[in-house]
Amino acid sequence: MLIKGLYTLLDLDQNEDVFVANIKLHKEHEIFKGHFPGNPVMPGVCMIQIIKELTEQAVGKELFLSISSNIKFMAVINPEINDALRFNLVINQMEDVIKVKNTTMFNGTLALKLNATFKIIR
Secondary structure: OOOOOOEEEEEEEEEOOEEEEEEEEOOOOHHHHHOOOOOOOOOHHHHHHHHHHHHHHHHOOOEEEEEEEEEEEOOOOOOOOOOEEEEEEEEEEOOOEEEEEEEEEEOOEEEEEEEEEEEEOO
């Protein structure tokens, strides 16, 4: 985990090439004190990092984000109000890359859509 203590992975389930992960954000984490004071918002770059980490755990490989496209932030994630996130990851593993289509939701609200290609490091 790059940003220690930001979240806890509650579960990671697989159904064929679809992985579903549920996490709990730690609203007291330092990152929210600076982003933004008095009105905490989950940084987009942290969301992308979480998707990378969940994909690494799903495939059991170390990855490097090489391409991201169709990144759409659909709703603000305030960890004081919505600390439970659900990630749906459709993973297509090829010889040297992994392609992921992600949707992230909280309480039935679509928060993020992202397509990514990861290079396999090891």
